[in-house]
Amino acid sequence: MTTELFIQYLVAGVTYGSIYAIVAIGFNIIYNTTGIINFAQGEFVMLGGMLSITFLHYLPLPLAITLAVLVTMGIGAAIEMLFIRWLKDPGVLRMIIITIGLSILIREAALHVWGSNVRALPYFFGNEISTFAIFGARVSPQVLWVIGTCGLMVVALNIFFQATSIGREMRACAANRVAALLCGIDTRNMVTLSFVLSAGIGALAGAVMSPITYTQYDNGTGLAIKGFTVAILGGLGNSLGAVAAGLLLGIIEAFSVSVVPLAFQDAIAISILLIILFVRPYGLFGSSAMAGLKEF
Amino acid sequence: MKKMLGKTVCAFVAACLLSAPSVWAENIKVGALLAVTGPASFLGGPEARTLEMMVEQVNAKGGINGQKVELLVKDTAGNPEKAISFAKQLLEEDKVLAVLGPSSSGETMSIKKIFEDAKTPLISCAAAEVIVNPLASWVFKTPQNDSLAAIKIFMEMNKQGISKVAVLVDNSGFGKAGKEQLEKIAPEYKIEVVEAEVYDTKATDLSAVIAKIKANPAVQGVINWSIVPAQSIVVKNIRQAGWQVPIFQSHGFGNIKYVEAAGAAAEGVIFPAGRLLMADLLPDGHPQKALLMQYVKDYEGKYKETASTFGGHGYDAFMIFEKAVAIGGNDKEKVRTSIEGLKNLPGTGGVYNFSATDHNGLALDAFEMMTVKDGKFVPYTSK
Structure with a gap:
């Protein structure tokens, strides 16, 4: 394999990988505060893309994306307040079924609002064919936007969770909800906040990746499956694990095309998910002792 | 006496009900299996809208041979399993004369045998050659091979x-x-x-x-x-x-x-x-020109979206059905043989020449x- 080809695969892999990682982090934030997997996470990504495309008719690009992210955050909050918050007995299974229902609901609503056509934001810089070279490999500038935005989101989230008091309160909820409640933290608000946050990062990712991948009413589902695989692979709830696992899966997928037919690309992701669930259900970067303490 | 009266009324009502079909002409029922939603909706959407528009136009002109056309569109979402169950529903419950669609080749292949067994014409809007080759006597298709x-x-x-x-x-x-x-x-x-x-x-x-x-x-x-x-x-x-x-x-x-x-x-x-994409560039004498211009104008005027070749496949399917019913009447076997007899029929996909061995009817010049x-x-x- 030439260096040029190697770099080309690597860049493709890192691009897929950072998108998967962001979706996985969205899963993790909600998992940490509620103990559930929000299967509507992929729909937040779709909404981010669709809403920015709509707002672009009226606003310049940066404002359109900002507004789309804010609206999606609002939708995230509304979902939590309408469907999760007032549950008297919020069993894990019940909440998961609710999120699956919501994901179908959002998808069908999007089909009615935007129709079934593919849409895309314009490229932030240049157009569909502008590229620059890294060691002979040609890369679209949009790829850097995706990788850069995802990287910044990971750093910002880490600072938020480590250094701000709200972030620390959210982590306290994740560590032990009862203890956090006893310390005077309103765990219900933390749950709402976790939906807002994961809706926001999903929407932002959906907007920056839209020029590359296009946005269609149903493209959240595929992303949710990949993101879920990555979240499991990195260890549920572990955001840095998700980043590592996302990049790993993306790079494996990209390089796999050089040895096996492209048609097997998705089979690889699913096989990895199955192997991990059998061999290390607590993920590559988790520990079995930690996993034992969790409800799900 | 009272009893007699009751019986007479009953008999009268029954007689009215029984004679009703002969008083009002029976509708021609045609089914459509189209992927109106789902990943193939860019095929099924324009096809369904085209069919609805054409049925409206035909009925406004008084129907085919004086009989109104009743269109039953079933949304398969591009899913072969749904196509199978809707096909059975259209055949067994709705008792349609013929079915137009499905939109995709995979769906068509999965219901091909059902239509052979039911002896009902199926005019597919999907492109794959295997739909008509090997030949199935009841299955036709409109897109080019x-x-x-x-x-x-x-x-x-x-x-x-x-x-x-x-x-x-x-x-x-x-x-x-x-x-x-x-x-x-x-x-x-x-x-x-x-x-x-x-x-x-x-x-x-x-x-x-x-x-x-x-x-x-x-x-x-x-x-x-x-x-x-x-x-x-x-x-x-x-x-x-x-x-x-x-x-x-x-x-x-x-x-x-x-x-x-x-x-x-x-x-x-x-x-x-097909020539639909270049309708306005065709020379005036071209057999497809007038029809293509009319279809594009009608479709774009009604639905405010660009006409595509896929909607055209729906157009051709209905047009072939309409012509065949006009010739053969409301009868499955006659519709089938009438389609096989259609020659030099311009459609959006090309000029159709059907025969007992060619159920697509288009040649290389369609492209x-x-x-x-x-x-x-x-x-x-x-x-």
């Missing part, structure tokens, strides 16, 4: 001196059938397929596989064969890789939305297509080579 598109592409490649190609297809029924045809016909035109890859219909980025194909120095041209948004992604990824290879697409590219999605990367893509210039479809002229 895949093999014709493949031959058109290879003829153009011969002109350009391209002999080694890479083939990319999606994993839908259309893509898989296209790959088979391309690999089968290529040797006849002295063309060698040196790379062949299948991608998922939901693929969002294909830069890795493009890098792989690009690394093979033998590749002189790329043929992409799919009906999903990924066909825009293929084009984009090739140009992003800085690769100036000639790109050929199948007739599935004939929707301006894909050109919009691929933007500047779509410039210069060459593909075979024109087209290309993309400044974001628009224009006829392609060989260099």
